[in-house]
Amino acid sequence: MKPITEQDLIAAGYEPGPVIHQMLETAAGFAARGIHDPKYALKLLAREFGPPPPKAVLRDKPAPFAEAIRHANREEYENIEAVRRQMRDLLKVPVISRGAVMPDACPTGKAKAVMPVGGVIAVENAIIPAAHSSDICCSMFATFYHERSEVGAELDALETCTRFGLGHRHLDTLVADPVHDEAVWDNPFLSGLRDRARVHMADQGDGNHFAYIGELDVDAGTVEAFRKAGHHDLAERLAGKGVCRVLVTHHGSRGLGAHVYKRGYIAALKHMAKKGLHIPDAGAWLDASSEEGKAYWEALQYVSRWTRANHACIHRRFLERIGAPEIATLGNEHNFVWKRGDTFLHGKGATPAWNDDRCRPLPGLIPLNMAEPILLVLGKDNADYLSFAPHGAGRNVSRTALRRKFHDESHRKETIRRTTEGLDVRWFCGKPDLSETPVAYKDARSVKQQIRDFGLAEIIGEIRPLGCIMAGATTSWRDREEELTPKQIRQIAHRSERRRVKQDLHEEF
Incomplete structure (x- = not known):
């Protein structure tokens, strides 16, 4: 029989470390005495070193969670009940200490213990990849400027500065950014993804992601709210600016984040195979203090920086195209993991609304639908709801169920026309998507009122x-996300090198 190995001991539940080496030396002594049966040797080792730590199991009862949501009709009641079922399952995962549900909450998927949209959980010394989902760092970013022309002309310019739909940018239209040159690519969750990051810069994706042009009356009340909250730089930049145009973009980390999530999720499943017993896949976690957990956390931080750079890149290109100087910018994530003290806060469609390390309420952006204003808010740090606010209006029914309700094509077209009347709405991929129009979302007035009633944020x-601009329907085979070929990877590297050489020559002369 083969002697006991380090992997055998780890598989049995013992933690890697110095004790493993002591156990292997003891096991070698057993073998020298003629004890070759691995099962018997493990029993002897357990007597001398103690049994391995017990595997983690689900709680009998879920951890407590608070609801910042109410219903006004049967459809909303059924929606909330589905969210409750998902949260109760998820909150039986032993590393989760608390949870909360935002006004925009809606169920997602059918897997056991899956996090609903609008859900928030507090996790102790662990990160649960499925709780932030594959759209890591889905976020908002706003730039204030003064108008340069009528809205249609600015949207024309904006269409040339961004891209929507599945897949990635054409290799002839790649956009360089310094974020690609950070020394992060030896991280196991980022290794080999540099080209993936490059092809998705200035690329927004599909679904509910958008580029929105609006206007804000920057009055004394808004400026004073920023000043009172301690955001003096924002207050000074906006003071006296009158009516501002505002570009707001909404998107996540594209193919880069999707691949990081996939790797993190697989790593969490492997960890659970060793450390957990009957833990649902959606509740699988990585120990934050382990080397793997630390690497995943660092990868998440890079994905956050990359996504913010992506937003900023689109905004910068737009302002250059229309010839407008930037007045001010702000933004926030709403699909992410944040650390406060020793607790890892996971939000899947939830806006951070706490005070930062300088005791300033965080500013945030909460969109409702394309025909409604985007709310500019300051967090109220309401600990009853884990100090979050909603990320939008949310849905009461799925996209598929909505399309069934509007099965007649002429009815769909009339609904889209009626609900977006007076607005310049563009569908980047050509075909309108009913599931992203105002009729698809919860009542904006109700969500806004619940933000106030539950004390989640101050609307300023x-x-x-x-x-x-939104992606629209993207059903063509041409829109499928495809892996980069070796030739494409070489082309990306070649063009990146040419740009670097040109930049070096420019700086030299």
Whole structure:
């Protein structure tokens, strides 16, 4: 029989470390005495070193969670009940200490213990990849500027500065950014993904991601709210600016984040195979203090920086195209993991609304739908709801169920026309998507009122809609996300090197 190995001991539940080496030396002594049966040797080792730590199991009862949501009709009641079922399953995962549900909450998927949209959980010394989902760092970013022309012309310019739909940018239209040159690519969760990051810069994706142009009356109240909250730089930049145009973009980390998530999720499943017993896949976690957990956390931080750079890149290109100087910018994530003290806060469609390390309420952007204002808010740090606010209006029914309700094509077209009347709405991929129009979302007034009633955030301004660009329906085979070929990877590297050489020559002369 083969002697006991380090992997045998780890598989039995013992933690890697110095004790493993002591156990292997003891096991070698057993073998020298003629004890070769691995099962018997493990029993003897357990007597001398103690049994391995017990595997983690689900709680009998879920951890407590608070609801910042109410229903006004049967459809909303059924929606909330589905969210409750998902949260109860998830909150039986032993590393989760608390949870909360935002006004925009809606169920997602059918897997056991899956996090609903609008859900928030507090996790102790662990990161649960499925709880932040594959759209890591889905986020908002706003730039204030003064108008340069009518809305249609600015949207024309914006269409040339961004891209929507599945897949990635054409290799002839790649956009360089310094974030690609950070020394992060030896991280196991980022290794080999540099080209993936490059092809998705200035690329927004599909679904509910958008580029929205609106306007805000920057009055004394808004400026004073920023000043009172301690955001003096924002207050000074906006003071006296009157009516501002505002570009707001909404998207996540594209193919880069999707691949990081996939690797993190697989790593969590492997960890659970060793450390957990009957833990649902959606609740699988990585120990934050382990080397793997630390690497995943660092990868998440890079994905956050990359996504913010992606937003900023689109905004910079747009302002250059229309010839407008930037007045001010702000933004926030709403699909992510944040650390406060020793607790890892996971939000899947939830806006951070706490005080930062300088005791300043975090500013945030909460869109409702393309025909409604985007709310400019300051967090109220309401610990009852883990100090979050909603990320939008949310849905009461799925996209598929909505399309069934509007099965007649002429009815769909009329609904889209009626609900977006007076706005310049563009569908980048050509075909309107009913599931992203105002009729698909919860009542905006109700969500806004619940933000106030539950004390989640202070609304200090409303960015009125003028027009927006969304992906639209993307069903063509040409839109499928495809792996980069070796030739494409070489082309990316070649073009990146040419740009670097040109930049070096420019700086030299």
